[in-house]
Amino acid sequence: MSEEIRKGLVGVVADSTAISKVNPDTNSLLYRGYPVQDLATHKSFEEVAMLMWHGELPSEAELDEFIKLERANRALDPAVKEAIDLLPKDAHPMDVSRTAVSVIGARHDDAENDDPSVELRKAKELFAAFPAVVAYDQRRRRGLDVVEPRDDLDYSQNFLWMTFGEEYAPEVVDAFRVSMVLYAEHSFNASTFTARVITSTQSDLHSAVTGAIGALKGSLHGGANEAVMHTFNEIGIDKNESRDEAATRSKAWMEAALAEKKKIMGFGHRVYKNGDSRVPSMKEALDRMIEYYGRHEMLGLYDGLEKAMAEAKDIQPNLDYPAGPTYHLMGFDTDMFTPLFIASRITGWTAHIIEQRADNALIRPLSAYHGPDQRSF
Ligand SMILES: CC(=O)SCCNC(=O)CCNC(=O)[C@H](O)C(C)(C)COP(=O)(O)OP(=O)(O)OC[C@H]1O[C@@H](n2cnc3c(N)ncnc32)[C@H](O)[C@@H]1OP(=O)(O)O
Numbered sequence: 001m002s003e004e005i006r007k008g009l010v011g012v013v014a015d016s017t018a019i020s021k022v023n024p025d026t027n028s029l030l031y032r033g034y035p036v037q038d039l040a041t042h043k044s045f046e047e048v049a050m051l052m053w054h055g056e057l058p059s060e061a062e063l064d065e066f067i068k069l070e071r072a073n074r075a076l077d078p079a080v081k082e083a084i085d086l087l088p089k090d091a092h093p094m095d096v097s098r099t100a101v102s103v104i105g106a107r108h109d110d111a112e113n114d115d116p117s118v119e120l121r122k123a124k125e126l127f128a129a130f131p132a133v134v135a136y137d138q139r140r141r142r143g144l145d146v147v148e149p150r151d152d153l154d155y156s157q158n159f160l161w162m163t164f165g166e167e168y169a170p171e172v173v174d175a176f177r178v179s180m181v182l183y184a185e186h187s188f189n190a191s192t193f194t195a196r197v198i199t200s201t202q203s204d205l206h207s208a209v210t211g212a213i214g215a216l217k218g219s220l221h222g223g224a225n226e227a228v229m230h231t232f233n234e235i236g237i238d239k240n241e242s243r244d245e246a247a248t249r250s251k252a253w254m255e256a257a258l259a260e261k262k263k264i265m266g267f268g269h270r271v272y273k274n275g276d277s278r279v280p281s282m283k284e285a286l287d288r289m290i291e292y293y294g295r296h297e298m299l300g301l302y303d304g305l306e307k308a309m310a311e312a313k314d315i316q317p318n319l320d321y322p323a324g325p326t327y328h329l330m331g332f333d334t335d336m337f338t339p340l341f342i343a344s345r346i347t348g349w350t351a352h353i354i355e356q357r358a359d360n361a362l363i364r365p366l367s368a369y370h371g372p373d374q375r376s377f
C-alpha cells in the first residue's frame with residue numbers, strides 16, 4: 001500500500017457536513033447556507049444556535065419554546081459549583097471549564113445516547129448551563145459570589161449580568177452577541193474534529209465536548225484570543241497614549257518579533273490564506289467598543305501589529321485577533337476569553353456530534369511506521 005502522509009491532515013477531506021461551509025476563495029462562511037455576516041447583523045445568538053441544531057431558523061413558536069428551556073437551565077448546578085470550588089483559583093479557566101462539562105456529563109444518563117431527541121436536549125441544556133460556569137469562575141477569582149441568572153434577560157444580557165452583576169449597555173451586549181455568533185461554528189477545525197472522533201467511537205456528547213475543550217485550549221486554536229491580549233500587554237497598554245503613538249510602538253514590536261522568527265498569535269489560518277471571513281464583522285464590533293469605552297490607543301496597538309504583519313509576511317488576522325481586545329474592553333479577565341469561545345462553539349460542536357452519530361463511521365486513520373525494524377532482545 002502506498003503511504004502518502006499528509007502531516008496535519010493538510011488538505012484532507014475527512015467527511016462531509018451540512019452544518020457550515022468555509023470558502024477561502026470567496027472569503028465566505030455559511031452556517032446552514034446563511035452568510036455569517038448576515039446572521040451576525042440580524043439574528044440573536046439563540047436563533048443561530050437553533051439554526052445550527054435544526055438546519056433552519058426557528059419559527060416564533062419554536063424560538064419561544066427554546067428560550068423557555070434555555071432560561072430554565074441557566075442556574076449553576078450546586079454539584080458543579082462544588083466541583084469548581086475544589087479547583088485552585090489559579091487553575092486555568094479552560095481546565096475549570098473542561099472539569100465542569102465533565103461533571104455535568106457525569107450527572108446525565110448515557111443510556112439513551114442513540115436517541116437524537118435526547119442528544120438534542122442534552123446539547124440545549126449544556127448551551128444553557130455553561131455561561132454560569134464561566135461567570136462564576138471569573139467571579140470566584142475576584143473573591144466574589146455567584147450572581148443568580150435573570151429570566152427577563154436574553155442569553156447575552158444574562159451572560160454579562162451573571163459575570164459582572166450589572167446590566168450592561170445595549171451597545172456592549174450587542175458586541176458580545178456578535179462575538180458569540182461569529183465563534184459558533186467553523187467546519188472541521190481541530191476541536192470540532194476532536195468531538196467527531198470521540199463521537200465516532202460511540203461515546204457520549206459530554207465526553208466529546210470535554211475532549212473538544214482540550215483541543216480548543218491550545219494557542220494554535222482557541223487559546224489564541226487570550227494570547228493576543230498577552231501580546232498587547234507585553235507591548236504595554238497606556239490609556240493616555242494617542243492612537244498614532246500606540247501604532248508606532250506596536251509596529252516596532254511586531255517587526256522585532258518577526259525578526260526573531262516568533263509566531264504571532266491571532267494571525268494566520270490553516271484554511272483562509274487571504275483573511276478570515278469573520279474578521280470584518282468582529283472588527284466592527286471592536287471599533288464600536290473602542291468608541292464606547294473611549295480607548296483609541298487600543299486601536300493604535302491593533303493597527304500597528306496588523307500593518308507590520310501584512311507588510312512583512314502578508315499574513316492577515318484571524319477571528320481571535322479582534323475578539324481578544326473586545327473581551328478585554330468588556331471587562332473579562334484575559335484567561336476567560338477562551339471559555340467564552342467554548343460558550344459559543346458548544347452550538348457547532350454539538351451539531352457536529354449529532355451529525356456524526358446520525359451517519360457514523362469509526363474515525364481511525366493509518367500511520368506510517370518509522371521506528372526500528374523487527375529485532376530481538
Ligand atoms: C479561531 C482559531 O482557532 S483561528 C487560529 C488561531 N491560531 C493562531 O492565531 C495561532 C497563530 N497562527 C498559526 O500558528 C498558524 O497560522 C495556524 C496554526 C493558525 C495555521 O497554520 P498552518 O496552516 O499550519 O500554517 P503554517 O504554520 O505552516 O504557516 C505557514 C507559514 O506562515 C507563517 N505563519 C503562519 N502564521 C503565522 C503567525 N501567526 N506568525 C508568524 N508566522 C506565521 C509560518 O511561520 C510559515 O512560514 P514558513 O513557511 O516560512 O515556515
Ligand SMILES: O=C([O-])CC(=O)C(=O)O
Binds near residue numbers: 183188189221271319
Ligand atoms: O477553522 C479553524 O481551523 C480554526 C477556526 O478558525 C475556528 O475553529 O473557528
